[in-house]
Each structure stands twice: as structure tokens, then as C-alpha cells.
Amino acid sequence: MIQRIQTVFLALAAILNFIVYFTPVYDKAMSDPQTWIGYGLAIALVLPIILNIYSIFLYNNRPSQISWIKISALLQVIALGFGVGVLLSLGGFGTYMWDEALGSGLIFLGLLFQILAIRNIRKDEELVRSMNRIR
Template structure:
């Protein structure tokens, strides 16, 4: 149902992806002369937000919900790869790139929360199956 822990995890993942728009890594991507990098990062951040919000309301069909979250996680991995690519093009990890690393961490944390949501949906599915066996 909507009040389950996976709903909270999906909402947090969506908020983390959305908050990545206000970090320095997004600003660096949009200021890049090759515009496809900024557009790629922006689209690979907004698509998982939309899919996560829609999949919150798919709680009646748990296998379908899991498949949509896995698709969202795949796009999230692409967003993380964009962030890593931008970070390495700026010179790698270091104290002078702390803000950019923070933005990349937000994207990675969003992926972690998506995986936690899948885990809790599977737990719910196992619980429902065990209750069906008892009846």
C-alpha cells in the first residue's frame, strides 16, 4: 500500500534526484560547450523521478512495480555514469571538487534508495505469498 516503507524509499530517491539539479555537478554539465552532456544528465535525472513517482501508485501489482523500478534504476545508473564522467573531466576527486562530488553522491544515494525499495517490495510479495499458503 501507499504507507509502506518502499513508498518512503521511492519518495526519497525522487527527492534526491531532483535535488541533484541544484548542485555544482549539474551546473558544470550545463556550462559544458558540448550541450549533449548537460541534456543527457538532465534527462537521465528527471526520467527516474517520474518513474518512481508513478511506481508508488502501482502498489496493487508488485511484480509490475518491481519491473518499473528496475528500469528506473537502469536510467539512474546512466545518470551516475554521466556524473562520474563529468567529475573525471574536471580533474577527478579532490578537495577543490567537493561540491561536484556531493552531487554525484546524491545520485548514487538515489540509486541505493531505489534498490532498498525493490528489496522491501520483494519482502511484501513473499509475505503475501506466505499468507496465501496459510489460507
Template sequence: MIQRIQTVYLFLAAALNISVFFTPIYRHAVNDPAGWIGIGFAIFLTLAFLIAAAAIFLYQNRSLQIRIVKAGTYMQIVAIGFSAGILFSLGGFGTFLWQEVLSSGLIVLALMFYWLAGRSIKKDEELVKSMDRIR
């Protein structure tokens, strides 16, 4: 069912991953002299978005949905690593990089939504298994 809470979490994770493309940290990643940083950052953010969007529609197969969300969580962690690398290449965390730090916070927030979605899917799976035992 699409109206479950994990759908909301996955939608928010996908929306946050897309919104990162319009933030200063992505602009810095694209303008970095080492071109692979911007490309890698974009690839992992796009993969995390696509996985969250695909996992929304896998509600009938919860075990597959859990595995897909776990893979998306790993992609999100790699995207956090890229954003931390970009922040440190800009000079670290400071008051002059406030917008970039907030942009990285969006990625961390998306990771939190991935985690909440995985937890909710797991609770649903346990509930269904417990109801099967009662029958």
C-alpha cells in the same frame, strides 16, 4: 497502501533526483562545451524521478512495481555514469571539487534508495505469496 516503507524510499529517491538539479555538478553539465552531456544527464535524472514518482502509486500491482523500480534503477545507474564522466572531465576527484563530489553522492544515495525499495517490494510479494499458500 501508500504508508509502506518502500513508498518512503521511492519518495526519497525522487526527492534526491530533483535536488541534483540545484547542485554544482548539474551546472557544470549544462555549461559543458559538449551539449549532449548536460542534456543526457538531465534526461536520465528526470526519467529516474518520474519512474520513482510513478512507482509510488503502483502499490496494488507489486510485480509491475518491481519491474518499474528495476527500470528506475537502471536509469539511476546511467545518471551515475554521466556524473562520473562530468567529474572526470573537470579533473577528477579532488579537494577543489568537493561540492561536485557531494552532488554525485546524492545520485548514489538515490540509487541506494531505489535498491532498498526494490528489496522491500520483493519482501512484500514473498509475504503475500506465503500467506496465499497457507490459505
């Protein structure tokens, strides 16, 4: 399980989503008078964490693992939308907004790691199919 690179990618995606809770973009979202923005960001971050960790343990069933990661990536895109929305509501990307941009960047990196995990799972699936043809 841990010897596969996609396991590392999924773990990194989950860790990056967890780190977003300690960035200023999350603090700004939770302090927003429109409380649905903060709760939406929190839910859109915790669901991919759970799905990524669950997907790590589906290493024997690669098609199912890919489908769960795709659902997680969709939720990650929603979280990225919330993060960018909070960043733009603060006044856009400027000189003093590096801390807030870091939170949105971590969400994007989590999405990137999920895409890399899907790519590597597909490569494993192709390798298994080619080995079955050889037999």
C-alpha cells in the same frame, strides 16, 4: 500506500534526483561546450523521478512495480555515469571538488534507495505468498 517503507524509499530517490539539479555538477554539465552531456544528465535524472513517482502508485501490482523500478534504476545508473563523467572531466576527486562530488553522491544515494525499495517490495511479495499458502 504511505505506510509501506518502499514508498518512502521511492519518494526519497525522487527527491534526491531533483536536488541534483541544484548542485554544481549539474551546473558544470550544462555549461560544458558539449551540450549533449548536460542534456543527457538532465534527461537521465528526470526519467527516474517520473518513474519513481509512478511506481509509488502501483502498490497494488507489486510485480509491475518492481519492473518499473528496475527500469528506473537502469536510467539512474546512466545518470550516475554522466555525473561521474562530469566529475572526472573537472579534474577528478580532489580537495576542492566536494561540491561536485556531492551531486554524484546524491545520484548514487538515489540508486541505493531504489535498490532498497525493490528489496522491500520482494519481501512484501513473499509475505503475501506465505499468507496465501496458510489459507
